[in-house]
Amino acid sequence: xxxxxxxxxxxxxxxxxxxxxxxxxxxxxxxxxxxxxxxxxxxxxxxxxxxxxxxxxxxxxxxxxxxxxxxxxxxxxxxxxxxxxxxxxxxxxxxxxxxxxxxxxxxxxxxxxxxxxxxxxxxxxxxxxxxxxxxxxxxxxxxxxxxxxxxxxxxxxxxxxxxxxxxxxxxxxxxxxxxxxxxxxxxxxxxxxxxxxxxxxxxxxxxxxxxxxxxxxxxxxxxxxxxxxxxxxxxxxxxxxxxxxxxxxxxxxxxxxx
DNA sequence: GCCCTTGTTACGCC
DNA sequence: AGGCGTAACAAGGG
Numbered sequence: 001x002x003x004x005x006x007x008x009x010x011x012x013x014x015x016x017x018x019x020x021x022x023x024x025x026x027x028x029x030x031x032x033x034x035x036x037x038x039x040x041x042x043x044x045x046x047x048x049x050x051x052x053x054x055x056x057x058x059x060x061x062x063x064x065x066x067x068x069x070x071x072x073x074x075x076x077x078x079x080x081x082x083x084x085x086x087x088x089x090x091x092x093x094x095x096x097x098x099x100x101x102x103x104x105x106x107x108x109x110x111x112x113x114x115x116x117x118x119x120x121x122x123x124x125x126x127x128x129x130x131x132x133x134x135x136x137x138x139x140x141x142x143x144x145x146x147x148x149x150x151x152x153x154x155x156x157x158x159x160x161x162x163x164x165x166x167x168x169x170x171x172x173x174x175x176x177x178x179x180x181x182x183x184x185x186x187x188x189x190x191x192x193x194x195x196x197x198x199x200x201x202x203x204x205x206x207x208x209x210x211x212x213x214x215x216x217x218x219x220x221x222x223x224x225x226x227x228x229x230x231x232x233x234x235x236x237x238x239x240x241x242x243x244x245x246x247x248x249x250x251x252x253x254x255x256x257x258x
Numbered sequence: 259g260c261c262c263t264t265g266t267t268a269c270g271c272c
Numbered sequence: 273a274g275g276c277g278t279a280a281c282a283a284g285g286g
Binding site: 161 | 262
């Protein structure tokens with residue numbers, strides 16, 4: 001599940017595209033956002049990639065024409081010049097079947113960028129509207145977080161999963177960060193103390209880059225392997241709990257998360 | 259063949 | 273109006 005961390009890895013993998021000319025575009029109509037199919041060839045072919053940016057889970061490739069936006073859904077992987085940025089995606093298939101290529105840019109120099117996605121939940125857009133997204137998960141400040149939680153009654157987990165609040169957090173990263181910050185997922189956001197919000201912010205700034213360096217959102221201490229086996233809490237040995245919070249499977253420790 | 263997975267969105271309620 | 277919860281949907285894997 002490409003959360004913001006995976007997409008940051010994808011963004012880095014896409015940087016070699018900068019300065020290269022787009023010669024050909026192939027897109028599965030089912031991953032093209034409305035209207036894109038009609039425009040994309042005319043507006044992108046012959047253009048040059050100028051930069052590779054990211055906001056939350058959106059990869060943004062600026063060209064001298066429109067900006068290309070790619071959202072990777074749950075199982076989309078990027079492959080640049082035939083090298084996959086991530087070999088094995090959590091919940092993905094781990095294979096690279098040609099029939100799962102949903103989007104491909106062929107460059108004038110013969111190279112390519114493609115999106116391989118078994119389940120077709122990726123979305124390709126032109127000049128995506130990202131104005132509704134919150135601050136990026138790797139950049140969000142304490143003040144932004146404090147303002148975001150104030151007056152909100154929703155569980156903190158539901159709030160953090162809301163891309164309008166913080167862009168890029170997914171189910172695994174939220175569980176991981178709350179576990180480190182010692183905050184229960186169902187804790188009403190607005191009832192967190194200043195100290196708890198500070199701990200949450202500090203844990204995001206501290207642990208998300210470590211997970212990024214290790215390879216993504218599944219490389220935390222409450223990893224998917226842990227989640228499946230549901231072992232005892234590595235911090236205090238208590239039995240972990242699995243329940244639904246914010247509509248998602250949630251694993252947490254009822255002893256140290258309050 | 260049912261049920262699991264996640265991110266997004268539509269929708270109903272308050 | 274807008275915050276919130278729930279369900280539906282995408283489709284392959286176990």
